Amino acid sequence: MRPSFHPEGLSFDDVSSKSESQITQLWHLNGRCPEETIPIRRTKEEDLLRASSVANYGWNKYPQFDTTDTNKTAFSENAIVFVTGDKYYGTKATINAWKPQIQEQDEFSTSQLWILGGNATTDMNSIVAGWMKDINQTGGCNSILCSPGFVQINKEIALGGSLNPISVYAGSQYELHFLIWKDIKGRGDWWLQIGNKYLMGYWPASRFVSLSESASQIQWGGLVLNQQKNGQHTSTQMGSGHFPEEGFSKASYFTNLQIIDGSNILRFPKKSYIVADKPNCYNVTNFINNFYYGGPGRNPNCP
Template sequence: MKPTLTRRAQNPDISSTANKSSSIWLKDNGCPLGTVPIRRITKDDLIRQRHIPPPEGTFESPLTNINNNREPKTSNISSQGYKLTKSFSYSACNSSNPYDPNNKFAGAGMSASLWNPRIESQQHTACRLKIQKGSNILQVGWRVDPALYGDTKTRSFIHFQAGNIHCFNTLCPGFIIVNRDFPVDASFDNFQHRGDKSASEITMFIDRDFVNGNWWLLYDESNVEVGFWPQKIFTELRSFADNVEWGGVAYSEPGVPEHPMGSRCFPIGDPNYDAYCRRFNVLNDKGETIHIDKTNVRVDDPNHYGLMDVPHWRGGKYQHMAFYGGPGGFETLC
């Protein structure tokens, strides 16, 4: 299937992008022509699925906004057990309300540094790009999740939610892979350590096909087409999204100490030491790319996690940085 997208692949040669993001690309030139990579589902996978917590829910609650000393606003907060550090977008029309139902986003993107926080079996942590309208949600990013994957490796992930139905990766029908070189749940061999002089990061986009309404996943700066969620599986996301978020997520079962997020340390505003997201952008309803300067910021538990939102970290393109992370309920030497 050839999508009609605003962001088109700049270079169809995937091998040229392999070293930019990670070693997530399949070895030995990927799958045979006419096939795509899908992880084999085992009995253990099915047993672990029973213990995967529901995705972060949303409901209305007063929110203290910590960005630029603005007045408190009402916004969504997470389900029990979830802690978020996130930036979320204003509309392309500069509305003061990021949850304005008149927002019309046809896609979004970000780059994120890769980390491997140490967590326990019934915990998970992630950095994700999330677009949403009502109960319909799409998420992409990296994740450490023993309940989902059976290990503590840093892996890519995708997730969709349509009403009461939700699914990770290819564990159920929904996402259609078209790329024979890219497994959506593969592990990263390279990730960041505090003090590294060069970051290991991944770039990702979610874009809506204006012709048929399908939502496409693109990776790397060359916009490699990985696959798509068909329009027909959604209710509210049959049209445009009205909210976009970027940032970190941590989950621990209620009553269990919060685990570390990102670099395991509170951010200091340095990409060599902090987990970060950058390259914040959205597509408006005309397919125009809007680079985001203004965001609202929220931290669920400032005693354990932090976020520094810096719209102009340095000169040049894509320099809106959101540094996030924290030790959770554990002592960490930083």
């Protein structure tokens, strides 16, 4: 399977980047997959033991948390930039990669882009791509285990595999480049490409209702699942774990934000908006085509 076209416009190489190198995965040290195969993250005994059943393995309710602990509540917190109001057929973005610290089991921190369509209370469809750090596998479908979801065709990148190297505070910075677009000239599938090299695969058009034609909103940024205990906010970090004001090499960032319009052209968004659920815990600054975001979670201003 191949898409019938690539959207036209700016490529990642057309936009200046401060990244020092492209990210690889740790398993590459042990070789690569042969042609006509794909890498699949090995299922371990502890992975199966954490699942409520074999049928539910890899496909968990999102977000997932322990409802038997009366001292604990769980909710997600965003720090995002978004565009809305038009018909969108994809997006392109560069994400700065970090390894945030996670406080609780079943918590996670993710930096990602969302393509959304429909109404949140009735027929919402979403496509999500990015990187995630967690202790246990939590929520949603974060791998190719939940067939018939994402169909991988690439033999170089393992979904769910560890990234290496990772950005260092006040040191070297590393990035992931994402492109998602709807193949409106072909079967209508939504395709994923990482960098200029890795065509990863596609989400079949048959999986969608409200994204069957186009998207109505695109979001970029961070999300943390906060397992709040005894009224205390989690100390799980978002991004680098530092606030946007610290800037390059200290705060996590998105850059090269582009959207795909009805003419299949990649364009910079003319106007975008920001949402930070708890800005004293995790915040975001908006500079239209690039932004910094993140935070440490619990701190004196976020008890």
